[in-house]
Amino acid sequence: GESVGLHLPTLSVQEGDNSIINCAYSNSASDYFIWYKQESGKGPQFIIDIRSNMDKRQGQRVTVLLNKTVKHLSLQIAATQPGDSAVYFCAEPNTNAGKSTFGDGTTLTVKP
Amino acid sequence: DTAVSQTPKYLVTQMGNDKSIKCEQNLGHDTMYWYKQDSKKFLKIMFSYNNKELIINETVPNRFSPKSPDKAHLNLHINSLELGDSAVYFCASSQELGKTQYFGPGTRLLVL
Numbered sequence: 001g002e003s004v005g006l007h008l009p010t011l012s013v014q015e016g017d018n019s020i021i022n023c024a025y026s027n028s029a030s031d032y033f034i035w036y037k038q039e040s041g042k043g044p045q046f047i048i049d050i051r052s053n054m055d056k057r058q059g060q061r062v063t064v065l066l067n068k069t070v071k072h073l074s075l076q077i078a079a080t081q082p083g084d085s086a087v088y089f090c091a092e093p094n095t096n097a098g099k100s101t102f103g104d105g106t107t108l109t110v111k112p
Numbered sequence: 113d114t115a116v117s118q119t120p121k122y123l124v125t126q127m128g129n130d131k132s133i134k135c136e137q138n139l140g141h142d143t144m145y146w147y148k149q150d151s152k153k154f155l156k157i158m159f160s161y162n163n164k165e166l167i168i169n170e171t172v173p174n175r176f177s178p179k180s181p182d183k184a185h186l187n188l189h190i191n192s193l194e195l196g197d198s199a200v201y202f203c204a205s206s207q208e209l210g211k212t213q214y215f216g217p218g219t220r221l222l223v224l
Contacts, residue, residue: 043215
């Protein structure tokens, strides 16, 4: 079966540093991936997505990298701020199955 | 205006009781979901509905019964609550099955 997993359950960075959150997936037929951010006490929120025909996609302070050869994607956050502290999930939408498979989540803590 | 809303936000109840959680979305989406998030932040899909029809039932005990009176609402009724049901339950919606999801704020259920 398919699985999506994050490499590290927790990540602690200094304010202003860059953060990199990693995710591995198993379904090579996936056509796109999504990153969600879940702040304390709230539901997950969409951050950015990337199609499988892309290697890189940039948003505001965030960049997604996709390496299909090793089935790996990463979320990079530039100049991490205290407001970035949250749990980050990668997700693999599967329109045929009618659901998204969520990774286990990485808790990012930003130290002032 | 809140896109996806859930009530109640907190629910504390005794084992054996029956309770309901309500969800409404005003995004005009066709698909709605229920997720369970445990204390380790794992997000597990429970149900998905598309146009009021059940699409996914992920081996959830039949004590859990979803009901979709219309496309904008997906309620979750739980019979004979057990200690292991304690978790945060999230409702979500998406424009199409398996696409980017918009989550509600969650319902924190504690069974004593």
